[in-house]
Amino acid sequence: MRQVERAIFDLRRGLTVLIDAPEGRILVAPLEGLDDDVLARLRDDAQGAPRLVVSQHRLARLGLTVDTPAARLPLDDRDSAETVVEWACARTPRDTLPDRGPIATEAPDDAALTLMRRGLLIPAAVTAEVAPERAREITARVASGELLAIDTAAVAAYEAGAPRFLRRISAADVPLAESERTRFVLFREADGLREHVALVIGDPADWSEAVPVRLHSACLTGDLFGSLRCDCGEQLRTSVARISECGGGVLLYLAQEGRGIGLANKLRAYSLQDEGLDTMDADQVLGFGDDEREYNVALEMLAQLEIRRIELLTNNPTKIQAMSQGGVTVVQRSGIYGRLTVQNRRYLTAKAVRGGHWLEHVLGPATQEEDATPAERPHPAPPR
Known part of the structure; x- marks a missing residue:
């Protein structure tokens, strides 16, 4: 596990790592920090040409369809680092993608993209198979600590087991405006x-049998600064107040900024939205799916808090499904809303139309173009 964590750290620093697999050894360079010098070193060490590995979401935006989660695009000596980065994540690459055809990925390529996602990096990488004549030099660099080597089995085991290694670190009472009796864990x-x-929130001894629970993904721009591009801040404070009014419960504040893509990529997506894309199309341009969040961490947190039956405060059917499949009984679902604004209308519409979120009360025909809906409207529970 520690080697995988070190690999993630190195990739976030823009360093190259080595992945070992039965299929061979590949060098992996992240898109962030890629320049012509890095690309030249990969070419020197490679057997054949390096390749750009991108997700199927990115390939779809480039007009290419594959049946695998990702694919390789072979590079040649004329391709600059700037061009490669544009192919990986620009809305409209200046150079037309050459007709080299996507090639199905192998285990090392898939492991590379897993590391990128875990590191909150753009899900793309330049990889190169180690040439036989460079094998001894690469081995020496690994032995000296200059280059970190991991294997695909370790990456797969880490990805599968990460939520089980969630550790409870500290706790303190933090009275809030919406709920004076609140303990942060x-x-x-x-x-x-x-x-x-x-x-x-409140005294667990006083909680109802079905504990009111909100799964809230962190949103720096909305929660802290009151961004008008979303309704996250209002949902957060409304949720705390609602849980307190119900006699107490739990709000899980999850580090899943931007539906799981991280703050840096969320800001990149915002720039793409300013060019006319909706929130989901912008994420796909960067290589992400409609929603990259997983809720295994939330399930583990609830398990450690000994909570198994809940009233879930959400507009998102995926959260209900995730809780139910993870062994948590969702007794009831209650809607939780923020205001509709000129700036967040397109965002909320995409969530409703493309993500299936229950937002008809907010986006109904009576809503106005300016501010306008009440911050909170109850929604009936789904059929049980």
Whole structure:
């Protein structure tokens, strides 16, 4: 596990790592920090040409369809680092993508993209198979500590087991405007990159049998600064108040900025939205799916808090499905809303139309173009 964590750290620093697999050894360079010098070193060490590995979401935006989660695009000596980065994540690459055809990925390529996602990097990488004549030199660089080597089995095991290594780190009482009796409990993931907080509201002895629970993905721009591009801040504060009014419960504040893509990529997506894309299309341009969040961490937090039956405060059917499949009984679902604004209408519409979120009360025909809906409207529970 520690080697995988070190690999994630190195990739976030823009360094190259080595992945070992039965299929061979490949060098992996992240898109962030890629320049012509890095590309030249990969070419020197490679057997054949390096290749750009991108997700199927990115390929679809480039007009290419594959049946695998990702694919390789072979590079040649004329391709600059700038061109490669544009192919990987620009809305409209200046140079037309050459007709070299996508090639199905192998285990090392898939492991490379897993590391990028875990590191909150753009899900793309330049990879190169190690040439036989460079094998001894590469081995020496690994032995000296200059180059970090990991194997695909370790990456797969880490990805599968990461939520189980969630550690409860610290806790303190933090009275809030919406709920004076609130205790913050902090959990940390094994790689140290993400920390999640459970807001334990009220006295657990007084909670109802079905504990009111909100799964709230962190949103720096909305929660802290009151961004008008989303309704996250209002949902957060409304959720705390609602849980307090119900006699207490838990709000899980999850480090899943931008539906799981991280703050840096969320800001990139915002720039693409300013060019006319909706929130989901912008994420796909960067190589992400409609929603990259997983809720295994939330399930583990609830397990450590000994909560198994809940009233879930959400407009998102995926959260209900994730809780139910993870062994948590969702007794009831209650809607939780923020205001509709000129700036967030397109965002909320995309969530409703493309993500299936229950937002008809907010986006109904009576809503106005300016501010306008009440911050909170109850929604009936789904059929049980």
